[in-house]
Amino acid sequence: MTIDRLRAHWGLTRMPFAKDLAPSMLHTHRSHAEAVARIGWCIDERVVGVVTGEVGAGKTVAVRAALGGVDASRHTVIYLGDPTVGVRGLYSTIVTTLGGTPRFHRSSLIPQAADALATEEHERGRRVVVVLDEAHLLDAEQLEGIRLLTNADMDSHAPFACLLVGQPTLRRRIRLGAFAALDQRIALRYSMTGMDAPETADYVAHHLKLAGRTDTLFSDDALGLIHQVSRGIPRAVNNLAVQSLVAAFAQSKAIVDESSARAAVTEVTAE
Numbered sequence: 190m191t192i193d194r195l196r197a198h199w200g201l202t203r204m205p206f207a208k209d210l211a212p213s214m215l216h217t218h219r220s221h222a223e224a225v226a227r228i229g230w231c232i233d234e235r236v237v238g239v240v241t242g243e244v245g246a247g248k249t250v251a252v253r254a255a256l257g258g259v260d261a262s263r264h265t266v267i268y269l270g271d272p273t274v275g276v277r278g279l280y281s282t283i284v285t286t287l288g289g290t291p292r293f294h295r296s297s298l299i300p301q302a303a304d305a306l307a308t309e310e311h312e313r314g315r316r317v318v319v320v321l322d323e324a325h326l327l328d329a330e331q332l333e334g335i336r337l338l339t340n341a342d343m344d345s346h347a348p349f350a351c352l353l354v355g356q357p358t359l360r361r362r363i364r365l366g367a368f369a370a371l372d373q374r375i376a377l378r379y380s381m382t383g384m385d386a387p388e389t390a391d392y393v394a395h396h397l398k399l400a401g402r403t404d405t406l407f408s409d410d411a412l413g414l415i416h417q418v419s420r421g422i423p424r425a426v427n428n429l430a431v432q433s434l435v436a437a438f439a440q441s442k443a444i445v446d447e448s449s450a451r452a453a454v455t456e457v458t459a460e
């Protein structure tokens with residue numbers, strides 16, 4: 190079975206539930222909208238914010254949506270998507286993104302990063318937004334490094350906005366670890382939850398519409414099952430919905446009914 194035949198069967202102009210969504214194509218369920226609004230607030234207020242949510246909850250999508258809404262001429266975004274680069278990688282990314290060449294010795298790299306952040310703000314008049322994605326993977330040294338940078342300025346206003354984005358363990362890690370100083374600087378904590386049942390149904394319809402189908406393709410009980418199994422987590426909904434389309438296609442059905450969705454659940458949960 191090819192993707193093309195699947196698309197043709199369902200009369201879709203593109204594969205639905207794809208990852209490559211333009212900002213204008215996003216679904217604005219409550220958790221997404223609230224995360225975007227709060228991230229925007231963190232950026233405006235130059236504070237440290239922590240956004241958590243389970244795998245596939247839409248954290249990275251929300252961060253990108255919020256960053257897409259800021260004035261690019263007045264903001265500089267430093268995005269670290271892979272924290273497994275150590276504390277040196279963290280500081281180097283900051284220096285490099287701000288146009289510098291990282292110094293070799295750690296002892297001079299730290300003040301270099303702090304200086305680069307201050308210069309961007311005070312001399313270039315740009316607000317810096319540091320985003321640390323997959324932040325539950327940050328090691329103790331990196332968390333301490335972040336605290337050092339947020340402390341760099343002794344005056345009341347923070348030198349930059351910092352967003353720590355990661356799985357739910359991140360909150361516990363910061364709270365339980367020896368990071369009280371960082372914990373105290375966190376001005377916002379938001380935990381993204383799954384969509385509720387009507388949102389999940391609307392989300393599925395939204396993705397199908399983007400792929401060219403506006404009529405009903407999924408029966409109500411198929412949607413109910415997908416919601417129940419995915420708990421409204423967007424990536425899980427995507428996977429189940431695609432497998433449901435495959436299962437119904439394999440049986441030459443014109444609609445995704447509950448038995449197709451059940452086949453998809455078996456398929457996806459067996460992986």
Ligand SMILES: Nc1ncnc2c1ncn2[C@@H]1O[C@H](COP(=O)(O)OP(=O)(O)OP(=O)(O)O)[C@@H](O)[C@H]1O
Pocket residue numbers: 206207208210214215216217218221242243244245246247248249250251356423424427
């Ligand atoms: N608001 C949304 N509108 C449309 N699709 C969405 C939305 N939020 C999430 N998705 C879909 O869910 C997928 C997972 O979202 P995302 O990558 O943001 O999750 P995550 O929480 O960052 O997961 P991970 O913990 O694995 O990094 C996206 O690729 C996208 O297809």
Ligand SMILES: [Mg+2]
Pocket residue numbers: 248249250322323
């Ligand atoms: Mg992510």
